[in-house]
Amino acid sequence: MAASSHPAPAGGGIPLVLFDIDGTLLHTTGAGVKALKRMFFAEFDCPDPFADYSFSGRTDPGILRDAFQRCFGRDPTDAERDRAVASYLAFLDEELSRSDVKVLPGVLPLLEHLAEAGIPTGLATGNVEEGARLKLSAAGILHYFKFGGFGSDAEHRGELTRTGIARGRALAGHVPDERVVIVGDSPLDVAAARYAGVRCLAVMTGWTPREEMEAAGPDLLLDDLADLEAVIRFICAD
Template sequence: MKILLFDIDGTLILSGGAGDRSLTKAFERLYGLQRAMQGIKPAGKTDPAIVREIFVRKLNIEPTDEQIKEVLDVYVECLVDEVKNSKGYRVLPGVHELLEKLDGDRDFLLGLATGNIERGARIKLSRADLWRYFSFGGFGSDSEERDVIVRMAVERGLRLADYDPELVAVIGDTPRDIKAAHDAGVFAVGVATGPYSVDELYNSGAEIAFEDLSDIGDFYKKIKVLSEKWQKTRS
């Protein structure tokens, strides 16, 4: 069994700013803060880490867990409509076809490894009916640290694969995904549909990197090579 752990934003979909707008609304409603996301770069960061950054940088508050949770509750409320109405929402090239193919292939086990809290992940993926492909994951609601999230996703996947995988790889669009994968002891596959180029993803250590996920044949071929490498390093 090959376990693939997908990031969401910049990897599977772009929400067209729905996440940013929802967080902005949450801070506006709870703290009267305008333009909370201005100057904040969310790529590769977890939802609770982004919320904490806004508290510290914009409000000069070191937030409690309770305060972070309260913001994220309002965020999720806003996210429902923001995702539904987002004009810029799109599924990235090849994603529908690739997930459909992998889903029908018993060699693969698909999970999520994302900084989104679980409820947010479900809202973002459900608009395009992508949520159903994933049977488990690690989320921003599990931890503020991406490293911990990836480790939890890996552990949950291993349990489902009886601890005998042919490959475990994280697929993500930022160097943060790649570092978290390596820290968790698994391979990293970069995809340049977010803010980083293929070269930048290779330079940050990705075992493989794709421009996008539209060439399913090429994806399968490279995953096969990666899987052979995995089994060689583990035997």
Template sequence: MTTLLFDFDGTLADSLSAIVTITNRLAPEFGYRPTPWEKIEALKGLNARQLIQYSGISILKIPALLRRLQTELRQQSTLIPPCAGMPTVIQALYERQHTLAVITSNSPDIVRTFLATHQMQDCFVNVDGGGTLFRKGKLIAQYLQRNSFDLAQTVYIGDEVRDIEAARLAGIRSVAVTWGFNQREVLAAANPDWLVDDPEALQAIADAV
């Protein structure tokens, strides 16, 4: 069976609106440019590093901003909807006896509350997270080492260029999904092993690995 490691925001959870609302409210306090709603689609064409540069936030302020963002997301975690079609696909993957886990830059307790709210908590063997925006590759590698998974039968599923990069750093293949925070063209340019537009495509990938 395949081990499927999932990103959270933009892959499992449709949290973009909540994140933009919170970060726009915090913009004056942290001294960066807020995100106009009419520019959301265009900004999906930027990877995480380019988005940081666009916002004008000081690199030194990012850890504190992430902590504040997670504090506020924690209060809304029962209200965040799943990405369309994902609960059904997660249940199907679980019933096929694939191993599912979440590895995210977000806080694990936010993820666990979300999964419980949407009756997906029993489908996942583990939730791992925290750290910085660009530490995910190390998080994945450490998780793989602790669990002795077969790298050839393990994939990381995410919605951003940094997810593809993290999987590559950890020595596993990547699945990029197009319903999240980065545009399809940007994801394709990062050369994921699979690029999918429909959650149901994940079932075929899992069965084929």
């Protein structure tokens, strides 16, 4: 990470922050779902396995498994999984190039602040790593992220979150659990943070009704990331 012009926060040491992508950092305005649907039709002749399906907080391998169960009543083989991911990434690249990817409120100032403060910033996302790269690149924010846990690491969101945290610690040195923050938009992000034993900041910029987010019990729930002072206060809390 580049040398910082801002001092690290005082107190209990540097925090580690890991962001979910869809509904937290950005909206692909349908590109991700379109790419999945096109892939299933092109590769597996299944026109729409996603009727009444909630993608929010789900991992790519979990979505693939669910879609295979819906289409064929079984899990994909390893070869089918590889073929599905390769095809999905090609469609995703194409769909992103013609979609209006929206960076959510407060995200850019927050990422800029974290970079200037030298706070290690990564990802905890159900996207496979290359899919995450394509989405963040389309949004122009890929360069802010130095590490992550991805859907290509584990189907279980809690496990990929642990992997992301371990990679962050490999870069930043030891950061105690209470100084690690997961930022997400779904109850599954909150559950993953709990699984990993770290804190969770949740935002209402995804697809989950407020009462469900409150019931999930994040440490802090905000409408979005626009209140930079409140977000930084939470991230840097001792």
